[in-house]
Amino acid sequence: MSEVILASASPRRRALLNLLGIPHRVVPSGVSEEDNGGESPRERAVRLAVAKARGATRSATSDPLVIGADTLVVRDGEAMGKPRDENEAAVILKKLSGRSHEVVTGLCLLSGERGPVTGVAVSRVVFHPMTEEEIGWYVATGEPMGKAGAYAVQGMGAVFIERIEGSFHNVVGFPVDLFYRLLPEAGFSLRQLRGE
Amino acid sequence: MSEVILASASPRRRALLNLLGIPHRVVPSGVSEEDNGGESPRERAVRLAVAKARGATRSATSDPLVIGADTLVVRDGEAMGKPRDENEAAVILKKLSGRSHEVVTGLCLLSGERGPVTGVAVSRVVFHPMTEEEIGWYVATGEPMGKAGAYAVQGMGAVFIERIEGSFHNVVGFPVDLFYRLLPEAGFSLRQLRGE
Numbered sequence: 494m495s496e497v498i499l500a501s502a503s504p505r506r507r508a509l510l511n512l513l514g515i516p517h518r519v520v521p522s523g524v525s526e527e528d529n530g531g532e533s534p535r536e537r538a539v540r541l542a543v544a545k546a547r548g549a550t551r552s553a554t555s556d557p558l559v560i561g562a563d564t565l566v567v568r569d570g571e572a573m574g575k576p577r578d579e580n581e582a583a584v585i586l587k588k589l590s591g592r593s594h595e596v597v598t599g600l601c602l603l604s605g606e607r608g609p610v611t612g613v614a615v616s617r618v619v620f621h622p623m624t625e626e627e628i629g630w631y632v633a634t635g636e637p638m639g640k641a642g643a644y645a646v647q648g649m650g651a652v653f654i655e656r657i658e659g660s661f662h663n664v665v666g667f668p669v670d671l672f673y674r675l676l677p678e679a680g681f682s683l684r685q686l687r688g689e
Numbered sequence: 690m691s692e693v694i695l696a697s698a699s700p701r702r703r704a705l706l707n708l709l710g711i712p713h714r715v716v717p718s719g720v721s722e723e724d725n726g727g728e729s730p731r732e733r734a735v736r737l738a739v740a741k742a743r744g745a746t747r748s749a750t751s752d753p754l755v756i757g758a759d760t761l762v763v764r765d766g767e768a769m770g771k772p773r774d775e776n777e778a779a780v781i782l783k784k785l786s787g788r789s790h791e792v793v794t795g796l797c798l799l800s801g802e803r804g805p806v807t808g809v810a811v812s813r814v815v816f817h818p819m820t821e822e823e824i825g826w827y828v829a830t831g832e833p834m835g836k837a838g839a840y841a842v843q844g845m846g847a848v849f850i851e852r853i854e855g856s857f858h859n860v861v862g863f864p865v866d867l868f869y870r871l872l873p874e875a876g877f878s879l880r881q882l883r884g885e
Binding site: 649 | 709710817842849851852854857858860866
């Protein structure tokens, strides 16, 4: 059975691999998430997913499957990162309030035998209008910190989300259906990774 | 602080109330989920949500908030219930494979002071085509049992779901944004129910 390495420190991605029943090891690869200029959000998300996966292969044993992922929250072409403090979280939420934005996740599967297999998932997320009071309350819960776009769709942030179009788990940070569909291209299957 | 009663035995609904930080008591009310004839799926889901909430008020202390919910999985006007056995689960999944269906949740908030406050959430779910082997494997995991439509979007079933349009948590069985929006109509607020 191949070792599976998740090149991401995100507890949400880890939880989704656990949901699929895939034993894995976490090896965050510390890739700089800076903008490279001139890239589309899709290109950037895939580039970072590949870079993360490549960065984690160093610590691998023989023939692992390395999974890299990078998620961007994009409004009008502008990528919203993780808020640095509560003030920035409120500014980001004000930008998302009452509008739609895109969540873009690049995925990379890397194994010794083949080149990188990549894909990208895009979901549209529509926010209800948020009052100042709601933004203040939500920021005070602490949930927005550490999340791209300053919200957690899998947390209390759900009350502010009117609708989603696309993969839900992409909005959480790991599009499981895309992952499942890329596995055969990388020479793996879900059953195999689950040890069945 | 008002007591909150969830008139549903669904562990998914319970988990979503916990996610929102709302302490509550579970009082399943054993309402028959039979078709009444001539109803639309929306009408039926709301009727059953109200019946469940009313059924649970009996065990209530003073001035509770009772939450009733009923979720239907509907394809071409046909409601898909919970599979009775593995064979039926496979039949249902074959019907959903490669197609879109609707998930309809009726929600009812009942409190002593006011009449029932109701709402309905509808989400569209698009399934990837599933092979016979995939259906057999998924049924064998046991996950389809006890779930309307024979799948769990919050479980491994996610790998077969191409996209969602609408509320994600509605597909899980409890549309949290609709719940949040109905609360003021019923005379409550999320902060109050969280004990803040």
